[in-house]
Amino acid sequence: MSIKRKVAVLGASGYTGSDAIRLLARHPNVEISAVTANSHAGKPMNEVFPHFFVLDLPTLVEWEKVDWTRLDAVVCGLPHGTTQDVIAAVLKANPGIKILDMSADFRLRDNAAYAQWYGHEHRAPHLQQEAVYGLTEFYRETIAAARLVACPGCYPTAALLALMPLVKARLIDAGDIVIDAKSGMTGAGRGLKQNTLFSESGEGLSPYAVGTHRHAAEIEQELGVAAGAPITVNFTPHLIPMARGELCTCYVRLSGATVDDLRATLERAYRDEIFVHIAKEGVIPQTLNVRGSNYVQIGVFPDRINGRAIVIATLDNLVKGSAGQAIQNMNLMFGWPEATGLEQIALFP
Template sequence: MTKKKIGILGASGYTGADAVRLLARHPNAEITALTANTHAGKTMSEVFPHFFMLDLPKLVEWEKVDWTRLDAVFCGLPHGTTQEIIAAVLKANPGIKILDMSADFRLRNKDSYAQWYGHEHRALELQDEAVYGLTELYREKVAAARLVACPGCYPTAVLLALVPLAKAKMIDVDDIVIDAKSGVTGAGRGLKQNTLFSEAGEGLSPYSIGSHRHSAEIEQEIGAAAGSAVTVNFTPHLIPMARGEFCTSYVKLNGATPDDLRAELEKAYADEPFVYVTKKGVLPQTQNVRGSNYVQIGVVADRIKNRAIVLSTLDNLVKGSAGQAIQNMNLMFGLPETTGLEQIALFP
């Protein structure tokens, strides 16, 4: 197969950089355009020195890219800036494949988007066409899509752990408590006081308590699986490590046992290349998936009767962002889903 010509919008951010890292060794991809308006004119290695060995195009302003020459574009821009740019890209090249790693097309309900993101959606004609890109749940739709809205890192970890259980009616979807922790890269590369080393190091900080925007995605997809509206208790925390994510979900059982939950998850992911359910007594750990596209899920009996604890972990920049986007790109181009994504976790 001829290599697909790939562009990356927002290549100077962490998700854009990880897309570069993975695509640079993808056998069917050729990176031909990189944008970063604030760093336009620089080489990628000037912005990210660890790319010193790669022959990459210089960073340019997005308006200067000839989108008609590309087969696919990955978007790593912040929410709110993505909609109009993607609309312009699709107008220039209606046949291009879009892998959006921002939040701009994840919510199906336009009113929900306005509620959670503080402004009306600016590309409603595209919102209806966007496919929610949680690969394991929407594989066939992703394969046929032009625009894929790749999920957030928290929703990916939580939904892979809970959607099969909600669909099987094994848990009470009205009683879900999620304690989530993410590495500092989840906050982006922009300068913020709370992500400075001396502020984030040697501490653990909750944020957006009761109001984190990823709650909307989690509720949307668990609700779809359960067939009813759902509200979850979701609290994220910033943990002092660069990458990685761990979600602990506390659930009430509907006549099932923790072993039943584990068996259901094992059945759901038996043929999945990247999702692994740990054996009884084996606990998922962030270090087991760091730098990889893999997900670990475990189930533990709670000491409280009729409750269980479901654990899930992934790398927020890989399966939680760029890796999942590449997994979806592979599907969209009819490539083996695992192409370019079989890196083993970096340990220690």
């Protein structure tokens, strides 16, 4: 029997942290050895998340009290802005530990871009330059060799998987991309906010961060790599009154290609991928097709406007959009089969 790797979950009282625990609890190669949440320190996990009553988990502690030297990996679900200091301290205590960061603190490669989008200078720039962007299907080799992986945001994961092969193949105009994105309420976090109260969100649909959402920076960074030049996208996110799930509808201008060309290119790009599936012609992706799973479904459709197409991608924002992709990357870093612990079929209905 192989020795299990000892893993800690930072920010275990949040939605992404709790989903990481849900998935890691059944991972055959992992032992959850520490869970942290400074505001809930001293509590059992099943007091913070009652659905964990069946699991024997460590008691929540403050992150400063964890012995990082005895751990092999950390899945970090802390908010952006605080994560960089914590991760710097963890790596100082144990330089060999592997970090899967689900915050935004290490996703942007450019220090100036980080300061522009997040309102302050990066406090661990040496680690920012070291971090590997964790879009698994495109950076597999560098992820496997990394010690710090910056897992993408949920919106960028869906949008980039739908668009990067098309931009790289020059089949669409990279300067004319409109992304209409919608996410379940867990995308707004677990903190108490007026706009996420049931009576203010339960029967409505609301756009937010219009023209200013920070995930646009990630999307533009990676599509710019695919295009070989800087690009700007039109990106607008919305909150939908459901717990989890995400759907991105991308409107694109064709560059001498057909809708069939787009679908064929995506099929070639992902034919060997475990978790990315291209829908057959006429099949419309929907959030319930992937709910609770690490799968992504992408469909391509002709627009009524000549020379344009519509590319739709759906995923679970807490799984492939966050904790699931982190674990997928962790599997690569330890040399395990990539799908280990992640082959759950979608929960439907």
